[in-house]
Structures are given as structure tokens and as C-alpha cells.
Amino acid sequence: MQHAMPFHEVVRRRRSARSFLPDRVPDALIQAVADDARYAPSNSNIQPWVVHIASGATRDRLSKAMLDAAAEERMTPDVPFSYDDLYGVYKERQQAQGAAYFQAAGISRDAAEQRRFAILRNLEFFGAPHVCLLFMAPVYETVRVAGDVGMYGQTFLLSLAAHGLAGIPQTLLSLFAGTVHETLGIDPSLKMLFGISFGYPEPDNPVNTFPLDKAPIGETMTFHR
Known part of the structure; x- marks a missing residue:
């Protein structure tokens, strides 16, 4: 009988992989994994997540369509999002993560074309054979529902790690x-929040193992006694 991995090990092992095996x-x-994720908490147990997983030829067709849209600069988000909205320590953390990734990938700061291709790898799902797309059901206010979908996504990611898989x-x-x-052919009333590319991570690839600086507890938490 396989022993379950301790939670503290799962949560520390989980990494956002950016290179996958084709298997x-x-x-x-x-x-x-999906059976684990469905136990994620949600407000009043409404479970407002709608999940689509694309694999095989459908996954390839979706990747091509997104790359074509990017080439035409045709962005059509359901929910506004921009890194330009970041400021202060949040901007610093985002920039530090980007610098660590490009360094691990062997891409220099002034290699603009290489950086552009590296970003487009997102739309190729970093070579992962599967992509999980998470949508919000049109109930309650968007922020509340987004929080519930986020908890589903985290549970999905932790289950991937516990099963020896990886996702980003x-x-x-x-x-x-x-x-x-x-x-x-997804109902437009469902608002897409984010996606999770997943599969078997490519072992020993530096883009899967570069260190991330996580903020200490004292920087993000206040105790009221």
C-alpha cells in the first residue's frame, strides 16, 4: 500500500513547472486529481467552478488558436488583468520571479526576442499534454466567486504534486x-479566471527547479492578541 505524502512535504514540493514531458x-x-479537487471549500458550498480540460488534438487546436490571436494582438479577457496595476513590493516580487525564470532558462536581460518566445511558451502550455481551464459560474459577486475558484485551483495543484505530477x-x-x-464552444456567461497546464515535469530542467524567495510570515501576517 502506497503511503500518503505528508502535507508539509506536498505543499513545499509543489512547483510551477515550465517544461513538461510529452507523455x-x-x-x-x-x-x-479531479476527485481530490472537488473537495475544495466554497462559500455556502455553492462550488461555483466550471472546469474544462483539453488534451490531445483539442489541446493542440486550442494552442494554435491562442498563438494566432497573440500574433494578431487580439486579447479578449473575461476579467480585466494587467501587470501594470502592480506596485511596491508586489511589483518587486513579480520582477524578481521573472528575473529568476529567465536566468534559469539561460535568457539574458537584453535578449528581447528570446524573452518574447519564452512568454509565448505559455500559449503552448509549456509543452504540457493537458491544460485545465477554470471558469466562474455567474453567481454572487465576481470577487467572492474568484476566491472559491482559486481554492479549487490550489487544491488541484496540490493533488497534482501529491500524485507525482506538476502544474503551473x-x-x-x-x-x-x-x-x-x-x-x-464554452458558454460566454462563464468567465475564465485562469488555466493550469499540467503533466509530468521534465526532471532536472533548471526552469522547473530555480529557487523562489517566499516572503516570511512576519511580512504578510499580523497577529492580534
Whole structure:
């Protein structure tokens, strides 16, 4: 009988992989991850997430459609999002993460074309054979529902890690929500929040193992006694 991995090990092992093996994850294993994720908490147990997973030829068709849209600068987000809205320590953390990723990928600061291709890898799902797309049902206020969908996404990611898989949450995919709706025939009343590309991570690839500086507890939490 396989022993369960301790939670503290799962949450620390989970990494946002940016390079995957082409091997498809067996349907039974994807089902097991989804079965874990459905236990995510939500306000009044309304479970307002609507999830679509694209694999195989459908995944390839979606990637091509998104790359075509990017080439035409045709962005159609369901929910506004821009890194330009970041400021202060939040902007600093975002820039530090980007610098660490490009360094791990061997891309210099002034290699603009290489950086552009690296960003477009998002729309190729970083080579992952599957992509999970998370939508918000049109109930309650958007922020409340987004929080519930976020908890579903985190549970999905932790389950991937516990099963020896990896995933990467990608808000950039949501900038092409209109393309996703059109390509997959998804009801436009469902608002796409983000996607998770997932599969078997490529072992020892530096883009999967570069260190991330997580803020200490004292920087993000206040105790009231």
C-alpha cells in the first residue's frame, strides 16, 4: 500500500513547472486529481467552478488558436488583468520571479526576442499534454466567486504534486478567454479566471527547479492578541 505524502512535504514540493514531458497522464490519474479537487471549500458550498480540460488534438487546436490571436494582438479577457496595476513590493516580487525564470532558462536581460518566445511558451502550455481551464459560474459577486475558484485551483495543484505530477497556474491564458470560448464552444456567461497546464515535469530542467524567495510570515501576517 502506497503511503500518503505528508502535507508539509506536498505543499513545499509543489512547483510551477515550465517544461513538461510529452507523455499523457492516464485518464484514471486525471480523474483522481479531479476527485481530490472537488473537495475544495466554497462559500455556502455553492462550488461555483466550471472546469474544462483539453488534451490531445483539442489541446493542440486550442494552442494554435491562442498563438494566432497573440500574433494578431487580439486579447479578449473575461476579467480585466494587467501587470501594470502592480506596485511596491508586489511589483518587486513579480520582477524578481521573472528575473529568476529567465536566468534559469539561460535568457539574458537584453535578449528581447528570446524573452518574447519564452512568454509565448505559455500559449503552448509549456509543452504540457493537458491544460485545465477554470471558469466562474455567474453567481454572487465576481470577487467572492474568484476566491472559491482559486481554492479549487490550489487544491488541484496540490493533488497534482501529491500524485507525482506538476502544474503551473497561468493567468496569461485568461487574456485569450474569447479565443477559448470560441474554440471549445464554452458558454460566454462563464468567465475564465485562469488555466493550469499540467503533466509530468521534465526532471532536472533548471526552469522547473530555480529557487523562489517566499516572503516570511512576519511580512504578510499580523497577529492580534
